[in-house]
Ligand SMILES: Nc1ncnc2c1ncn2[C@@H]1O[C@H](COP(=O)(O)OP(=O)(O)OP(=O)(O)O)[C@@H](O)[C@H]1O
């Protein structure tokens with residue numbers, strides 16, 4: 001099967017991804033061409049399929065280990081697999097492509113647990129990660145070979161199993177003459193630095209801090225849960241940044257922590273926003289003011305990361321933003337203001353003729369292509385692994 005795909009000059013694939021915001025499944029139909037360091041990827045169609053609210057709630061419940069009993073994890077692994085299969089079929093149908101021509105599906109799944117630090121208490125340095133959305137279900141429902149469960153292979157060679165997308169960014173965005181910054185603004189913000197003309201070992205990536213996570217939580221509190229995010233940055237644009245609160249939030253030790261570093265809901269999640277909302281109440285701030293302050297904090301944390309970790313070694317002329325936050329004009333304007341004095345222009349994936357929404361799903365299609373063509377698809381300099389693994393597991397549909 002793998003040989004058959006590897007011998008084709010171009011491949012048709014579906015990449016599937018659901019991120020930390022759990023807002024739905026991103027499905028990208030792509031055409032991939034070439035092997036080695038310069039693959040060509042063309043996006044043919046994209047679809048985001050939101051989870052039904054009840055399913056989203058059940059996924060969130062699994063983020064708390066005390067709720068994630070083995071029966072629930074098992075059930076949800078299969079249920080989420082059904083939704084992933086539906087998303088894949090939907091994007092294939094939308095593109096009007098015959099599904100028998102699709103060579104493979106590459107699915108990230110949905111992360112429900114990620115413990116990248118080694119626990120040596122039983123004598124082995126154990127790191128673990130769990131992504132649900134059973135590959136066998138996706139393969140069977142679609143009739144298409146499915147590569148899934150990428151992160152575990154990187155962990156098996158001592159890596160943190162994340163971030164994985166920088167490997168594909170190295171393949172697709174690097175330039176000889178220019179250092180490129182790629183900033184993803186999802187739930188968490190993360191930056192990839194591709195130094196000009198540098199080899200893969202020189203690429204580095206880290207989480208800059210909160211992405212949309214705090215802004216989303218403020219809006220959700222303001223609307224009693226009716227709205228999940230600050231559409232087009234409208235609330236932040238109406239509000240006024242509270243300087244005293246901003247300065248307080250900038251003191252979080254995460255921002256000055258040495259690289260490599262990564263963060264998540266554990267730091268910028270529910271408890272963090274509860275404290276923020278409390279401050280707002282005590283100091284008479286409106287929800288709009290809180291949204292404005294959270295938006296400014298997010299922009300500051302990205303610019304600060306550039307000043308602190310990149311600028312001492314490299315200079316860049318542009319930062320390419322992606323992820324849902326790049327659709328927030330208030331956030332993007334604040335970021336542009338903060339980076340302009342360094343001569344860094346802020347652009348988006350759309351400015352390059354690409355899609356912010358589709359970027360991670362496309363990245364997994366490319367990782368799947370590397371798996372199917374027998375090539376490593378990890379970047380050890382970024383994940384900390386000893387060697388580059390060929391990440392993924394293959395599920396085949398039953399013969400029909
Ligand atoms: N029009 C918009 N205006 C403002 N914010 C937006 C808009 N569209 C999307 N967003 C923000 O983007 C978020 C979703 O981003 P994205 O899909 O990149 O997250 P994710 O992939 O789940 O996260 P991660 O990359 O951390 O896994 C929403 O929660 C919202 O905050």
Ligand SMILES: CC(=O)N[C@H]1[C@@H]2OC[C@@H](O2)[C@@H](O)[C@@H]1O[C@H](C)C(=O)O
Nearest residue numbers: 020111114162163164165166188360
């Ligand atoms: C374990 C996990 O799912 N991590 C996600 C998460 O969401 C953003 C950031 O944290 C990133 O490290 C990663 O996803 C992207 C797709 C990655 O691996 O590059």
